[in-house]
Amino acid sequence: MHMHMQMTLQLLVFFVVAIILGIVLRRLLKNTAIPYSVALLVLGMLIGSVLDYDIQTPFLHELKSAFLLASQLDANLIMFIFLPALVFESAFSLEVHLFKRMFSQIALLAIPGMVLCTVITALLSLSVLPWHWSVGTALMFGAIVSATDPVAVVSLLKEMCSRARLQTLIEGESLLNDGTAIVLFTLFMGLATQAQAEFSFMHVIGEFTRVVSIGVLIGAVVAAISLKFIGSLFNDSLIEIALTLVLPYLVFYLSEHVFHASGVVSVVTLALIYAGPGRTRFSPEVMEHLHHFWHTLSYLFNTLIFILVGLVVSTRLGLADLANWQYLAVIFAGILVIRTMVIVGFMPILARIGIGLTKEKSIVLIWGGLRGAVSLALALIVATNESLDIQLRDQVLFLTAGIVVLTIVVNGSSMRFVMAKLGLDKLPKAKQKTFAKVQHKISDEMVKVRESLKQDEHLKAVNWQAVDRNIVTVATPYKEEESIDTxxxxxxxxxxxxxxxxxxxxxxxxxxxxxxxxxxxxxxxxxxxxxxxxxxxxxxxxxxxxxxxxxxxxxxxxxxxxxxxxxxxxxxxxxxxxxxxxxxxxxxxxxxxxxxxxxxxxxxxxxxxxxxxxxxxxxxxxxxxxxxxxxxxxxxxxxxxxxxxxxxxxxxxxxxxxxxxxxxxxxxxxxxxxxxxxxxxxxxx
Incomplete structure (x- = not known):
């Protein structure tokens, strides 16, 4: 009993300290080019690297115990506590109309694209790694490291991208891609552990179709029933917000445990129905509170998950020898090349369906394929599976942890630079022109207020030159630039x-x-x-x-x-x-x-x-x-x-x-x- 109480307190200490560290870090990173998610991951790794040292001070020893306990948490905690809420928030904040228009592109990348990445990654690992993996193990590893993670991708995009279409494409792909990865992982895990001896291509297609279809059905049925109930309420924000919190977990549980289908697909379906046709069913006054609530929850969960990933990674990566690091570098370069090959291969189709795709956006799509908490959680599930060889488990976990860190640190921190080089950090020319006109409208209003302030008897000593220097819009009249079709x-x-x-x-x-x-x-x-x-x-x-x-x-x-x-x-x-x-x-x-x-x-x-x-x-x-x-x-x-x-x-x-x-x-x-x-x-x- 005392032991259980001690663990609960230590988890509480971890939760409180991690959130405080996140708040301090966010404040320090304000007005810098460093992405919050990258900094959190590095912070988690730094904390993990000092946990080996012996600490005598009682308070610091307590902190060390709390972070050690957190680094040994079960992989299912990430899957079942963090994932449903983060996937729901991400899909709920998507522009549904845009998602529908781009669905053909998103589905092409998330299903055939993901399967191709998995197979080619499996072939690469079989040819490069000297560990004599079976085909099942290689395919399982391919599925783990081919999953672009919505948690990592979304947190990065929200910080630096004002292009709704590009954000919807990358975010939509990572959400559905995740569902595909978990389904493939489950199938290939059975193959790797010899639970299912022979490999049948038709069986994989049939099982995949079943898992996704049932996932969509569960999400849609729960959404329809709950919206009927929400429609009967009248401006009851507590019930409406509480329902949106509990239902993603309900559909995830029903899909994963009761029907053995895709929990991620169920949660995405639920969120898209709520954000699209279901939006008018919520009381108008509640919608604003609802988005604030989910925004805050997403921030808390993201902070915890990136610190957790950093902790887990640092405690696992320290165990490897030099040769393994070389293999990691090869696999990391390999998955970047594979993603490039798949997207370039699909470009003729991607450019003609949905809303099209330019060369510049395809480069961001390739570079934005970050791996994160989902890949790590799947690798931790492998690491705790007793029916697999201990060396194989360590190898999969080491490579996955390394790839998660490299994609978040290398790709994540250079994303702003890549977008700037491609000219995607600014709005398109026609939008810029329209935006300039809107700014001019604001400027006109400010000039009126400025004139009225000049007449104010209690503001006679104002230094208007100093004030105008700090208000850019007042001093810039609207100018026509080169001719663009707007x-x-x-x-x-x-x-x-x-x-x-x-x-x-x-x-x-x-x-x-x-x-x-x-x-x-x-x-x-x-x-x-x-x-x-x-x-x-x-x-x-x-x-x-x-x-x-x-x-x-x-x-x-x-x-x-x-x-x-x-x-x-x-x-x-x-x-x-x-x-x-x-x-x-x-x-x-x-x-x-x-x-x-x-x-x-x-x-x-x-x-x-x-x-x-x-x-x-x-x-x-x-x-x-x-x-x-x-x-x-x-x-x-x-x-x-x-x-x-x-x-x-x-x-x-x-x-x-x-x-x-x-x-x-x-x-x-x-x-x-x-x-x-x-x-x-x-x-x-």
């Missing part, structure tokens, strides 16, 4: 602004879930390929009343449901038409301030006017064709807007300290109860 970028910017307008309306409670879903869907269709402001066929299709509802309206029993479906569709049409009208009016006002050329502004205004007229005509037709519904629908919308305004005002008065938080909670509860009741009444026909 039409596509301009239209994309307008559509993205329109999409954000809908999310803001949804967050304020002025748009319902269904209306938001239709309007956002239409924007994402318009953004596919070359951005197109008009026409909007997606909206027109979703505004049609189901044919069966009109045909069955007067039938007994079923007529009630038909009239209900028809009424619901009328409400959605009216709401989304109203939202479209307001958004197009807003964009018509915004467009001139973002325009770079007269012609592109005229085209955009012409197309946006057509959208505005389309929405206005729909609203007028609705009033003409369904006068019996107009009063009811408009009354419900007016009530919802007023109740949202009341809630907003209570929140503002609370921030200003006029109402206490306890009183505000009671008032908001009353308002939300009225909202919930009005929603239920509106659904009854």
């Amino acid at each position: 039409q596509v970028e301009y239209q994309r910017k307008l559509l993205e602004s329109e999409r954000q307008f809908y999310w803001n309306q949804f967050a304020k409670g002025l748009l319902s879930q269904d209306a938001t879903h239709i309007l956002i869907g239409a924007i994402e269709k318009a953004l596919d390929g070359t951005p197109q402001i008009w026409p909007r066929p997606f909206i027109a299709k979703h505004w049609q009343i189901p044919r069966w509802a009109n045909q069955c309206a007067n039938m007994p029993i079923i007529g009630v449901y038909a009239r209900g479906a028809s009424y619901k569709q009328h409400v959605i049409t009216f709401e989304s038409a109203r939202g479209l009208f307001e958004a197009s009016t807003y964009i018509l006002e915004l467009a001139p301030s973002l325009s770079l050329e007269v012609e592109q502004l005229e085209t955009a205004l012409e197309q946006m006017t057509l959208v505005n007229q389309f929405a206005d005509n729909t609203l007028n037709d609705f009033r003409k064709d369904s006068p019996h519904l107009v009063e009811r629908v408009e009354s419900y919308l007016a009530l919802r807007i007023l109740l949202n305004t009341e809630r907003k005002k209570i929140q503002e008065l609370t921030h200003e300290g006029i109402i206490s938080e306890v009183d505000a909670e009671k008032l908001i509860e009353e308002v939300e109860l009225k909202m919930h009741e009005s929603k239920k009444l509106n659904q009854l026909v």
Whole structure:
């Protein structure tokens, strides 16, 4: 009992000290070019290297015991505690629309690409290493070291990449690649331990398909059931956030232990459904808290996992002789060459599918193939498998640990330099031009504020020259640079602004879930390929009343449901038409301030006017064709807007300290109860 208590305390000490070290390190690295993940790994290795020394001071001895215990933790801890949460956070923060457009490229890299890397790495290890490995062992090792790790890749990209497409491609590949690696590892582990003697290519394909399909199915089913439940809640942030925390672990457990499928694929499926079609099911006020919560949790887990990897690596790497280091160097160079060969080999296909791929981005894709916690966890599973030879276990663990360190330290720390050399550290030219126009807009606003401050009686002694030197935007008037075609970028910017307008309306409670879903869907269709402001066929299709509802309206029993479906569709049409009208009016006002050329502004205004007229005509037709519904629908919308305004005002008065938080909670509860009741009444026909 005392021993167990001691271990628990030591783990707590490790957790607290590791997080404090991470916080200090993050503060020290601010405004430096050193990636946080690389620095954490090196710190973990440094701590691991001093654990052999005998320490007499009681406090330091306690710290040493805590870090020693952490370095001997079970591999399954990394797999089951850290991985589900980190994979969920990474997939949940992806731009789902972009992921869908690039899915063909991501799948090509993550499945055939990963399999090819595994096989070629196995051939390399059989020909270079003198340890007489079996084919099963070589394939198992190939699967371990070919897995690009989402934890390492994502933490690096978020620090230095503002290119959404490149980030989505690398991140998406590492997420799915991980699922593939774990599946292949499990299959080849059976081969290496002779649990399954003969190797059948068809068996591997069949098993892989089963594992991935069941993984997707479990993620989708849990997502559908949980979203149905979340949709029935009303602004309960504690339950909604707690569900997103517990469900990734549930689907991971169900997949891995109950159905022996891919836990990573299940978690990715769950996260993508939540981030895409499920986003409108969460209460609007909760989404911001949700992203903050996951961002913080991801930071804590990343800090712990990189220090842990550093600790484990340093305690294992110290045992090797010089010859092994030479083999490690060969394998490291080999896996870089193999990844290059596979991506270059796939380039003709990658350049033509999804959103295409340039030569510069393919170089970043090759160099960004970092290995991390997943590879190390798989190697630790091998190291603790008693049915394998002890020397073989040490060899696999040594090589994997070495490759993890080399890819994170060498590739990770030089990534910024590589991107700068390729010109990918800046925005594309057309985006830069649009961005410069936005900065000019900010500058105009600052000039106005500056003039009003000059009139302030209490700011008469201001040294305006010193102030202006520190405010770059005030002094830089907007200049036209060389001629670049910015039409596509301009239209994309307008559509993205329109999409954000809908999310803001949804967050304020002025748009319902269904209306938001239709309007956002239409924007994402318009953004596919070359951005197109008009026409909007997606909206027109979703505004049609189901044919069966009109045909069955007067039938007994079923007529009630038909009239209900028809009424619901009328409400959605009216709401989304109203939202479209307001958004197009807003964009018509915004467009001139973002325009770079007269012609592109005229085209955009012409197309946006057509959208505005389309929405206005729909609203007028609705009033003409369904006068019996107009009063009811408009009354419900007016009530919802007023109740949202009341809630907003209570929140503002609370921030200003006029109402206490306890009183505000009671008032908001009353308002939300009225909202919930009005929603239920509106659904009854």
